[in-house]
Amino acid sequence: MTVKAIRAALTQAKRDGKVTEAEVDKIVLKARSGWGMDAAEKAELVKLADSFGDDGAKQRLLKHLSSMGQTNAWVNIEAGGLASVNGRYANYTVGVAGLSAKVGLFDNCFSLKGTAKADGQMKVAIEGKNIQVAVKKGETAAQILEKVKAQLPSQVKGVALSGDVQPFDMASYKGQAAKKEDQAAHLMLFKPESLGLKPGEVPMKVVVTGYGAFMGITDNPSANMAQKLAEAGVKGGIVEYRRLDVTTDAVDQFVAEMRNNPPDVILSMGVSHYKAQVEERPENHLGANRDGNDQQMTEREVRAGGPRELKTDLPVDAINTSLEGYGDKRVVGTSVNDAGYEPDRSAYLCNYLGYNLATEFGATAKTTAGFIHITPDTPVDQMHSVLEAISARQLEERRAPAPRS
Numbered sequence: 001m002t003v004k005a006i007r008a009a010l011t012q013a014k015r016d017g018k019v020t021e022a023e024v025d026k027i028v029l030k031a032r033s034g035w036g037m038d039a040a041e042k043a044e045l046v047k048l049a050d051s052f053g054d055d056g057a058k059q060r061l062l063k064h065l066s067s068m069g070q071t072n073a074w075v076n077i078e079a080g081g082l083a084s085v086n087g088r089y090a091n092y093t094v095g096v097a098g099l100s101a102k103v104g105l106f107d108n109c110f111s112l113k114g115t116a117k118a119d120g121q122m123k124v125a126i127e128g129k130n131i132q133v134a135v136k137k138g139e140t141a142a143q144i145l146e147k148v149k150a151q152l153p154s155q156v157k158g159v160a161l162s163g164d165v166q167p168f169d170m171a172s173y174k175g176q177a178a179k180k181e182d183q184a185a186h187l188m189l190f191k192p193e194s195l196g197l198k199p200g201e202v203p204m205k206v207v208v209t210g211y212g213a214f215m216g217i218t219d220n221p222s223a224n225m226a227q228k229l230a231e232a233g234v235k236g237g238i239v240e241y242r243r244l245d246v247t248t249d250a251v252d253q254f255v256a257e258m259r260n261n262p263p264d265v266i267l268s269m270g271v272s273h274y275k276a277q278v279e280e281r282p283e284n285h286l287g288a289n290r291d292g293n294d295q296q297m298t299e300r301e302v303r304a305g306g307p308r309e310l311k312t313d314l315p316v317d318a319i320n321t322s323l324e325g326y327g328d329k330r331v332v333g334t335s336v337n338d339a340g341y342e343p344d345r346s347a348y349l350c351n352y353l354g355y356n357l358a359t360e361f362g363a364t365a366k367t368t369a370g371f372i373h374i375t376p377d378t379p380v381d382q383m384h385s386v387l388e389a390i391s392a393r394q395l396e397e398r399r400a401p402a403p404r405s
Contacts, residue, residue: 003044010048018053021060025085028064059243066230066241067106072194073238075108078125087167096120096135107171111186112141113164129153142182159188170261173202196235204237205263211270214246214292221376222269228380234391246292246349255356264394266369267387270350276378277333279344279371280312282354287347302355310358314370315393322389332382368394
């Protein structure tokens with residue numbers, strides 16, 4: 001897709017004065033069919049994003065770009081004819097009666113559902129390699145995916161899992177292995193060498209979040225930081241970018257989603273005009289402030305009956321070590337390096353999210369989760385060092401031998 005084509009597509013999309021999320025998906029999927037976007041095409045989309053007239057569409061675009069920008073982790077998948085987009089997945093027809101396919105918009109996921117009603121040929125392209133599978137009548141989705149798996153490009157590996165991926169769930173590399181009788185199965189793809197994974201290891205799932213508009217801040221630095229960290233990626237993991245509305249409902253929905261499908265790492269951020277620091281002691285207190293929708297919140301506990309204060313689940317020592325090399329240019333603080341450290345006590349949505357993350361994930365080693373404040377001037381490289389330190393520690397935990405019973 002050329003810059004000229006992008007301009008034409010956006011001009012057509014804005015005939016009603018705005019660009020919708022569905023129109024963003026259509027443009028990006030067309031670009032993906034040409035094996036991604038070059039730097040000029042990406043820059044053109046970002047340049048024009050502010051003219052969309054729909055903040056949701058802008059954030060949808062940034063989510064696409066942050067996923068595709070992880071060159072060490074992104075696996076491009078093209079399958080059949082695009083039928084529709086539903087949530088996180090594009091629905092495709094694959095030319096074989098009885099079969100339908102989904103491709104993850106933000107996950108390296110290829111899913112099949114159904115049983116072949118006749119002999120046929122299914123074509124899919126993965127990382128530029130055209131794969132053609134001979135399908136026999138009666139073959140299941142799982143059997144056909146095994147044929148796809150056998151033809152993957154040399155740099156790509158796949159994990160075949162049982163079950164249909166859900167449109168609004170985050171795909172995972174964890175689950176029951178697909179069985180040949182499964183009429184719904186999905187193939188999670190990754191590039192082990194690029195991610196620095198050892199033989200047999202699958203990628204970690206890393207989620208980074210920032211907040212949206214509130215109290216006059218329309219372009220929240222924390223959301224921009226999250227998007228940039230996702231694009232930068234980390235060794236050993238695939239990073240997903242999220243932008244949360246500044247409301248208790250948005251936080252509750254996000255935490256519930258993470259609880260139901262836990263990733264390996266969650267790093268959430270919010271903006272402060274005072275200092276950038278790890279929020280090590282979230283408190284069980286929500287103040288009577290106005291949220292990002294200008295709605296009045298009721299003063300209450302974050303979790304009724306919960307401890308007054310919790311300890312962050314983030315590895316503070318590892319974070320501190322990762323920042324020592326910045327010397328006097330370091331701006332992200334912890335209690336280890338800052339003798340005057342004091343935790344955030346604003347009782348706002350940042351603390352609300354931090355306390356919820358500590359409650360949900362503080363007692364499990366399988367997920368590391370926590371909250372950090374940044375300022376509008378916090379350097380991306382310092383926060384990337386933080387994310388790398390958290391992810392590296394989590395990968396060490398995963399690799400550690402299980403204790404003997």
